[in-house]
Amino acid sequence: MNDKFLKPYNAKETEASIYKMWEESGFFNPDNCENKRGEVFSILMPPTNANGSLHAGHGLVMTIQDIMIRYKRLRGYKTLWLPGLDHAGFETQVVYEKKLEKEGRSRFEIEPKVLYEEIMKFTLENSQNIKSQVKSIGASCDWSRIKFTLDDDIVKTVYQTFKKLSEDDLLYRGKRIVSWCPKHQTSFSDLEIKDEEKIEPFYYLKYGPFVISTSRPETKFGDKYVVMHPEDKRYEAYKHGDKFELEWINGKITATVIKDSAIDMAFGTGVMTITPWHDPVDFDIAERHKLEKEQIIDERGKLLPVAGEFAGTSISKARPLIIEKLRAKGLVEKVDEAYKHNIKTCYKCGTTIEPQIKSQWFVRMKPLAEKALEKIKSGEIKYIPDQYEKISTHWLNNIIDWNISRQIVWGIPIPAKLCNKCDIGIVDLEDKEIKCSKCGGDLIKDIDTFDTWFSSSQWPYATMGYPDGKDFKDYYPTDVMETSGDIIFFWVSRMIMLGLYVTGNIPFKTVYLHGLVLDAKGKKMSKSKGNVINPLDLTDKYGTDAFRMGLIVGNTPGTSLALSEDKIRAYKNFANKLWNITRFVLTSVGEERLEKDFSNYSDTDNKLIAERELILKDVTSDLESLRLYLAAEKLYHYAWHSFADFILEESKIILQKGSIEEVKSRKQFLLHTLSKILISLHPFIPFVTEEIWKDMPIDDKKMLIIEDWPV
RNA sequence: GCGCCCUUAGCUCAGUUGGUAGAGCAACCCAUUUACACUGGGAAGGUCAGGAGUUCAAGUCUCUUAGGGCGCACCA
Numbered sequence: 064m065n066d067k068f069l070k071p072y073n074a075k076e077t078e079a080s081i082y083k084m085w086e087e088s089g090f091f092n093p094d095n096c097e098n099k100r101g102e103v104f105s106i107l108m109p110p111t112n113a114n115g116s117l118h119a120g121h122g123l124v125m126t127i128q129d130i131m132i133r134y135k136r137l138r139g140y141k142t143l144w145l146p147g148l149d150h151a152g153f154e155t156q157v158v159y160e161k162k163l164e165k166e167g168r169s170r171f172e173i174e175p176k177v178l179y180e181e182i183m184k185f186t187l188e189n190s191q192n193i194k195s196q197v198k199s200i201g202a203s204c205d206w207s208r209i210k211f212t213l214d215d216d217i218v219k220t221v222y223q224t225f226k227k228l229s230e231d232d233l234l235y236r237g238k239r240i241v242s243w244c245p246k247h248q249t250s251f252s253d254l255e256i257k258d259e260e261k262i263e264p265f266y267y268l269k270y271g272p273f274v275i276s277t278s279r280p281e282t283k284f285g286d287k288y289v290v291m292h293p294e295d296k297r298y299e300a301y302k303h304g305d306k307f308e309l310e311w312i313n314g315k316i317t318a319t320v321i322k323d324s325a326i327d328m329a330f331g332t333g334v335m336t337i338t339p340w341h342d343p344v345d346f347d348i349a350e351r352h353k354l355e356k357e358q359i360i361d362e363r364g365k366l367l368p369v370a371g372e373f374a375g376t377s378i379s380k381a382r383p384l385i386i387e388k389l390r391a392k393g394l395v396e397k398v399d400e401a402y403k404h405n406i407k408t409c410y411k412c413g414t415t416i417e418p419q420i421k422s423q424w425f426v427r428m429k430p431l432a433e434k435a436l437e438k439i440k441s442g443e444i445k446y447i448p449d450q451y452e453k454i455s456t457h458w459l460n461n462i463i464d465w466n467i468s469r470q471i472v473w474g475i476p477i478p479a480k481l482c483n484k485c486d487i488g489i490v491d492l493e494d495k496e497i498k499c500s501k502c503g504g505d506l507i508k509d510i511d512t513f514d515t516w517f518s519s520s521q522w523p524y525a526t527m528g529y530p531d532g533k534d535f536k537d538y539y540p541t542d543v544m545e546t547s548g549d550i551i552f553f554w555v556s557r558m559i560m561l562g563l564y565v566t567g568n569i570p571f572k573t574v575y576l577h578g579l580v581l582d583a584k585g586k587k588m589s590k591s592k593g594n595v596i597n598p599l600d601l602t603d604k605y606g607t608d609a610f611r612m613g614l615i616v617g618n619t620p621g622t623s624l625a626l627s628e629d630k631i632r633a634y635k636n637f638a639n640k641l642w643n644i645t646r647f648v649l650t651s652v653g654e655e656r657l658e659k660d661f662s663n664y665s666d667t668d669n670k671l672i673a674e675r676e677l678i679l680k681d682v683t684s685d686l687e688s689l690r691l692y693l694a695a696e697k698l699y700h701y702a703w704h705s706f707a708d709f710i711l712e713e714s715k716i717i718l719q720k721g722s723i724e725e726v727k728s729r730k731q732f733l734l735h736t737l738s739k740i741l742i743s744l745h746p747f748i749p750f751v752t753e754e755i756w757k758d759m760p761i762d763d764k765k766m767l768i769i770e771d772w773p774v
Numbered sequence: 775g776c777g778c779c780c781u782u783a784g785c786u787c788a789g790u791u792g793g794u795a796g797a798g799c800a801a802c803c804c805a806u807u808u809a810c811a812c813u814g815g816g817a818a819g820g821u822c823a824g825g826a827g828u829u830c831a832a833g834u835c836u837c838u839u840a841g842g843g844c845g846c847a848c849c850a
């Protein structure tokens with residue numbers, strides 16, 4: 064027996080060299096593995112923010128996927144786990160802007176091209192960091208195939224899709240109302256917006272013969288349409304299109320009566336004025352009746368000249384002043400001081416979103432969503448846990464067009480030209496169009512970039528070299544899409560839609576969604592609360608295997624997990640337990656080597672074998688159904704409480720007092736069982752099992768990572 | 775407002791098709807030159823949130839009440 068077993072298991076000394084051994088073996092790359100079953104299994108690693116560092120959530124992602132991959136590899140599948148890095152457009156740009164702020168610079172003063180180069184350099188430097196962190200978790204992904212969302216071939220695919228969408232009339236450039244962040248100076252899609260409950264005053268204002276209500280008096284300067292429900296008896300006397308004069312904030316204006324059934328008769332007075340430029344509901348009403356739209360607030364959140372004396376004032380400063388003026392004119396009917404309502408905020412900085420009308424590129428989602436819904440309904444795409452199927456279906460059924468333009472430099476440039484006269488946009492992948500075909504105006508290059516999710520939604524086929532790539536033919540569709548439940552719309556649903564649209568085939572068969580990793584008290588980790596657990600601290604202290612087990616056991620998909628250090632410590636003990644089990648077994652068997660075809664077992668051992676096989680079968684079925692949490696626990700229990708506590712104790716007597724046949728039988732049983740325990744535990748705790756495997760007295764053995772699954 | 779999920783031992787959570795309630799941690803008693811103290815043995819701990827129903831049988835299915843969480847939509 065190797066002397067190393069005389070000391071407790073030392074994860075720290077072992078892990079780096081084991082990972083290096085795997086990497087050098089080439090077995091992470093399916094091209095180097097024998098295809099024993101003639102079946103493939105593939106997973107895409109959700110592209111990690113190249114600029115970020117590993118957090119507990121990544122730890123979970125990497126562990127779950129690595130377990131799936133290692134298990135299938137052991138079962139003889141040709142397994143591809145394709146790693147990726149994400150330029151994470153807006154996220155990274157925000158991080159970089161903070162850095163600029165600290166240096167006393169601003170992105171608005173830097174030439175876009177220069178800024179892009181700077182962020183690229185910054186990101187590529189940091190990407191080395193995240194890669195080595197992913198490795199430290201034990202991820203057995205194929206690094207030779209790593210893809211970055213800004214790689215030329217990915218960009219090329221994204222451009223082809225953009226063009227195809229345009230040709231199929233699923234893309235349009237439209238002057239539409241979008242969610243605009245006055246701080247970040249970019250528009251968003253509906254998903255980047257967070258609702259926040261706020262208590263604010265609610266004003267009832269006299270508007271000619273009507274009383275209207277608003278929480279946003281600063282938008283009211285241009286309001287010249289007063290809207291009511293066509294069936295509202297109270298306002299029967301007023302006809303659609305009636306005009307009247309009234310005294311308003313800055314003097315006399317002419318208003319027009321509009322009848323529209325979007326009005327809720329029960330709310331307030333049942334009458335409202337509209338600000339189509341700054342409110343989506345108002346925008347829709349204006350579109351329906353072809354009403355004029357006027358911008359009141361600029362991109363920085365300041366009032367425009369239409370506000371007269373208030374021009375140039377910010378919203379927060381102007382609001383009380385406007386009310387003061389209205390009050391002086393006797394136009395304030397009443398004020399509800401504590402009005403509770405939801406306002407839309409930027410998910411990143413919390414700034415109140417200021418809707419603006421902008422020319423942006425939109426994707427028509429309804430036709431894409433319908434195809435996705437079919438595949439979900441037919442069961443071709445399965446969700447784990449299954450409640451996500453309903454959540455996805457609901458979102459897809461109510462989908463709105465997707466704004467894919469972002470006014471930031473860090474991203475894939477939109478390959479299009481805009482007319483400086485008529486503002487139409489044309490897709491121009493070759494960058495050769497000069498004159499507008501419609502009005503003859505000059506074409507200028509669109510300076511916007513794509514929403515990050517527009518490129519990551521194409522990840523499954525873009526990374527595999529669609530349409531001609533060998534990997535695309537071999538590994539698409541992938542088997543499991545494993546990611547966090549909170550990006551189900553951002554990413555998962557859009558991958559399904561674009562995958563189906565571009566390739567005609569689903570991008571993955573099973574969607575496996577894990578929950579959030581919370582702190583030990585079940586609270587969300589956040590830098591401001593100071594409760595962020597760095598996974599690398601834990602792997603350093605308890606070993607990566609212990610960390611992995613702690614994340615997996617008892618963690619059901621979709622449910623958030625309270626990460627307790629106690630639990631991880633318990634699995635550190637488990638790694639050591641296996642170590643000592645090995646020490647005992649190796650000492651007990653002496654010179655005995657594992658005989659592959661041994662069958663002359665004693666009755667006692669045959670009974671134990673039957674038990675063991677039952678458990679291994681059970682574990683295999685759990686793994687096939689992706690019940691990782693159960694498989695891990697069952698193996699843990701068998702190794703510790705059956706094999707160590709009972710079988711090893713019993714062996715002490717048999718090896719001492721048994722007949723020659725009984726001793727031989729027991730020695731073989733111990734070796735076979737230990738080897739099966741090591742193989743089946745390998746997906747969960749790869750490092751310690753591989754390290755032990757080196758010393759197993761087995762002839763012609765392979766590396767554990769490519770051994771044969773014991774069932 | 776609409777929809778979904780959760781409520782099981784002190785804590786964190788399992789419990790796949792209905793068939794005598796489980797794990798880890800914590801706490802309690804005992805053992806101590808043992809393969810392993812990163813240990814072993816033992817005992818304790820639950821009217822499965824409350825109520826009603828279906829069933830020979832319900833933690834599991836149905837309805838309902840309460841509390842917690844999440845998603846979506848929001849009325850100016």
